[in-house]
Amino acid sequence: MSVSPEFSAMDVGNLSYRYKDFIIINPLMRGGIVPKSVTERLCDEGWLEVGYNLCHDCIEGRSSLITKPNVKEFLSEIAVFFGGDEAEHTFGCRAAQFAVMKTISEVSPDGVVLSDPNSHYSTNIAAEMCGLKVVESPHTGYPEYKVEVDSVIEKIEEIGNPALVVMTHADPYYGNLAPVKEIGKVCAEKEIPYMVNSAYTGGVMPINMKDLNADFLTLSAHKSMASIGPLGFLVTTYEWSRKVFALSKSKPDWTGRAFGKKIPNVFGCSIGGLPLVCAMNSFPYVKERVKKWDEEINKTNKFIDAMEDLGDIMLLGERPHRHHLLHFETPLFWEISKKHRRKGFFLAEEMIKRGIVGLHKGLSKHIKLSVYGLSDEEVSKVLEAFKEVAEISA
Amino acid sequence: MSVSPEFSAMDVGNLSYRYKDFIIINPLMRGGIVPKSVTERLCDEGWLEVGYNLCHDCIEGRSSLITKPNVKEFLSEIAVFFGGDEAEHTFGCRAAQFAVMKTISEVSPDGVVLSDPNSHYSTNIAAEMCGLKVVESPHTGYPEYKVEVDSVIEKIEEIGNPALVVMTHADPYYGNLAPVKEIGKVCAEKEIPYMVNSAYTGGVMPINMKDLNADFLTLSAHKSMASIGPLGFLVTTYEWSRKVFALSKSKPDWTGRAFGKKIPNVFGCSIGGLPLVCAMNSFPYVKERVKKWDEEINKTNKFIDAMEDLGDIMLLGERPHRHHLLHFETPLFWEISKKHRRKGFFLAEEMIKRGIVGLHKGLSKHIKLSVYGLSDEEVSKVLEAFKEVAEISA
Numbered sequence: 001m002s003v004s005p006e007f008s009a010m011d012v013g014n015l016s017y018r019y020k021d022f023i024i025i026n027p028l029m030r031g032g033i034v035p036k037s038v039t040e041r042l043c044d045e046g047w048l049e050v051g052y053n054l055c056h057d058c059i060e061g062r063s064s065l066i067t068k069p070n071v072k073e074f075l076s077e078i079a080v081f082f083g084g085d086e087a088e089h090t091f092g093c094r095a096a097q098f099a100v101m102k103t104i105s106e107v108s109p110d111g112v113v114l115s116d117p118n119s120h121y122s123t124n125i126a127a128e129m130c131g132l133k134v135v136e137s138p139h140t141g142y143p144e145y146k147v148e149v150d151s152v153i154e155k156i157e158e159i160g161n162p163a164l165v166v167m168t169h170a171d172p173y174y175g176n177l178a179p180v181k182e183i184g185k186v187c188a189e190k191e192i193p194y195m196v197n198s199a200y201t202g203g204v205m206p207i208n209m210k211d212l213n214a215d216f217l218t219l220s221a222h223k224s225m226a227s228i229g230p231l232g233f234l235v236t237t238y239e240w241s242r243k244v245f246a247l248s249k250s251k252p253d254w255t256g257r258a259f260g261k262k263i264p265n266v267f268g269c270s271i272g273g274l275p276l277v278c279a280m281n282s283f284p285y286v287k288e289r290v291k292k293w294d295e296e297i298n299k300t301n302k303f304i305d306a307m308e309d310l311g312d313i314m315l316l317g318e319r320p321h322r323h324h325l326l327h328f329e330t331p332l333f334w335e336i337s338k339k340h341r342r343k344g345f346f347l348a349e350e351m352i353k354r355g356i357v358g359l360h361k362g363l364s365k366h367i368k369l370s371v372y373g374l375s376d377e378e379v380s381k382v383l384e385a386f387k388e389v390a391e392i393s394a
Numbered sequence: 395m396s397v398s399p400e401f402s403a404m405d406v407g408n409l410s411y412r413y414k415d416f417i418i419i420n421p422l423m424r425g426g427i428v429p430k431s432v433t434e435r436l437c438d439e440g441w442l443e444v445g446y447n448l449c450h451d452c453i454e455g456r457s458s459l460i461t462k463p464n465v466k467e468f469l470s471e472i473a474v475f476f477g478g479d480e481a482e483h484t485f486g487c488r489a490a491q492f493a494v495m496k497t498i499s500e501v502s503p504d505g506v507v508l509s510d511p512n513s514h515y516s517t518n519i520a521a522e523m524c525g526l527k528v529v530e531s532p533h534t535g536y537p538e539y540k541v542e543v544d545s546v547i548e549k550i551e552e553i554g555n556p557a558l559v560v561m562t563h564a565d566p567y568y569g570n571l572a573p574v575k576e577i578g579k580v581c582a583e584k585e586i587p588y589m590v591n592s593a594y595t596g597g598v599m600p601i602n603m604k605d606l607n608a609d610f611l612t613l614s615a616h617k618s619m620a621s622i623g624p625l626g627f628l629v630t631t632y633e634w635s636r637k638v639f640a641l642s643k644s645k646p647d648w649t650g651r652a653f654g655k656k657i658p659n660v661f662g663c664s665i666g667g668l669p670l671v672c673a674m675n676s677f678p679y680v681k682e683r684v685k686k687w688d689e690e691i692n693k694t695n696k697f698i699d700a701m702e703d704l705g706d707i708m709l710l711g712e713r714p715h716r717h718h719l720l721h722f723e724t725p726l727f728w729e730i731s732k733k734h735r736r737k738g739f740f741l742a743e744e745m746i747k748r749g750i751v752g753l754h755k756g757l758s759k760h761i762k763l764s765v766y767g768l769s770d771e772e773v774s775k776v777l778e779a780f781k782e783v784a785e786i787s788a
């Protein structure tokens with residue numbers, strides 16, 4: 001079973017792909033780092049050897065109902081952990097959002113979705129897939145870009161009766177936390193369905209969707225639950241679960257077959273496979289780590305201070321910062337790039353030379369990064385590297 | 395990063411999960427066995443350590459456009475290999491089918507889909523997700539259950555003008571090959587869009603969709619392309635690609651953001667992750683193995699003869715058999731099960747004792763299996779095990 005040597009799509013001559021030799025600071029990746037004990041187990045037990053590896057003993061007709069291994073129990077634990085009633089695994093958080101939008105489009109075919117303006121594109125695409133129009137509440141603009149309760153309420157009243165309100169719990173641009181609890185209270189009072197997209201928060205910080213009055217919580221295993229992707233989860237209430245997780249009603253005419261265990265909104269069965277096996281193995285670790293969120297936020301804010309001390313560097317987004325995703329304006333590096341022969345590429349490349357990967361290649365005017373889950377020693381290495389690079393005179 | 399020992403969802407006390415110690419005969423899994431050189435590489439290089447691991451250097455805005463690693467080139471190769479013009483990776487074959495159905499539902503909102511009666515449920519669910527009604531052509535019934543050209547043509551004429559004709563290339567019930575080329579000719583003449591679901595064939599046998607006159611070819615990486623799942627592909631023509639892979643047109647009002655690289659029918663971007671990294675690494679092996687399809691079919695038909703020689707056992711589906719998925723009627727084992735203290739479970743359990751996993755637990759009246767990709771020595775072991783179990787007097 002040897003692989004012919006001429007194929008080279010993976011051999012990009014770029015050591016940054018050998019993750020294990022580097023400190024990763026890509027903010028999309030930090031929450032998805034898989035514990036070593038889990039990767040070792042998956043490799044040792046041969047889980048990679050069979051591509052279609054979870055459904056071995058499926059007699060239940062849907063991967064979320066399997067009890068060997070106990071996916072069913074795992075999904076119950078996920079629902080409880082996030083303060084919901086029912087959970088299904090999905091093909092990433094985007095597929096969870098799609099299931100919500102699909103449901104809303106059936107309940108309110110011409111409905112308008114009100115979203116915060118810092119949503120991930122997958123929220124907008126999910127709405128587009130279901131023919132739903134998205135209207136945005138404003139943010140506060142440079143440099144904090146915050147979503148404020150009043151402006152959301154104003155927009156709700158302007159629309160009249162949105163079919164769905166979506167808040168991006170921590171946004172992918174600035175790592176701001178939206179006022180999800182306050183908005184939830186308003187939605188509950190007005191009886192507007194409410195979805196919180198927790199792709200960047202669920203699995204790193206404590207979340208209880210009942211406290212938020214959320215009807216739908218969407219999650220990303222590979223972004224924030226220490227798991228291989230693509231995998232997400234949709235957690236919802238008993239009430240909504242009957243709609244969003246409704247079973248198939250189709251019955252083709254000649255065979256008269258029925259597919260009564262399948263949930264159309266999640267493609268019948270969302271397979272799961274290795275990502276789900278991984279998420280199950282990582283979950284005990286995830287449950288523990290969310291308890292350390294305050295420590296992570298302290299570390300993050302100290303890191304922000306130290307970065308800004310390097311010179312002409314400023315954090316965008318709210319401060320004190322309440323999430324690990326950091327977006328800095330970096331005129332300091334921009335100035336160096338202007339004279340550097342590698343232009344904007346110098347920054348990511350110089351960091352890689354120092355064992356640190358994850359900066360967007362080519363950018364030096366703005367950078368996004370995270371030190372979530374890094375040890376003090378690793379954070380010091382990251383800072384030291386930035387300091388050295390800041391002293392480069394091109 | 396240790397995982398607390400109390401979590402036991404994976405510890406099902408069932409050695410059959412330690413795939414590497416067993417011969418696997420589950421027919422859904424044989425085509426998805428990953429070459430050892432690939433699993434070793436993925437483990438050694440630390441690809442499992444980062445859950446969100448493909449998008450490290452994404453500056454293109456969609457995983458199918460990434461050139462480091464070269465996903466874009468890989469998808470071109472996939473399109474060429476299957477005789478198509480454009481390919482996108484998807485969240486499994488079901489998501490590829492959804493993209494097709496979604497496109498058809500926009501072109502023909504009240505359209506009827508004509509499908510063969512042996513379709514995988516995911517075909518029917520994809521249609522249901524898009525509000526399309528499925529009408530079936532008949533099969534020939536017991537014991538061959540064949541799909542014949544004339545009955546499909548008759549049904550096409552009865553419907554008048556189906557919005558889409560779907561043929562399941564090799565079906566999941568009997569492993570029959572549908573007359574995909576002949577039907578394609580009819581669809582081309584009548585200008586009916588035509589989809590061939592190759593989840594069980596693409597990656598094990600040679601397929602050229604141009605030869606089949608297919609507009610859409612749907613594929614499963616974890617079922618037939620030696621890859622970790624969930625992953626699939628949709629291959630199509632230039633003409634249809636403009637519709638099925640159309641870019642996002644949504645533009646939320648306040649920010650005015652556009653998502654012009656995203657393809658709504660595949661969730662904007664289908665991520666890929668480890669499954670895609672795996673499929674890319676396995677592809678050279680897949681390209682080679684399809685050349686040996688005739689040998690596999692010879693081996694399979696010899697195996698069928700040897701199984702039927704054991705006693706009261708009969709293959710269902712067409713003969714000679716042209717696919718590796720085998721469905722036997724096994725009164726021989728059914729008789730034993732009646733008197734056995736483990737009832738229908740004895741068969742799978744006795745096979746596991748002999749190092750062979752993959753029979754559906756609890757079933758002894760009918761069994762489904764495959765010897766695809768097994769060495770002669772392994773096939774002999776499988777036969778020997780069945781022979782021993784057949785001699786059990788309960």
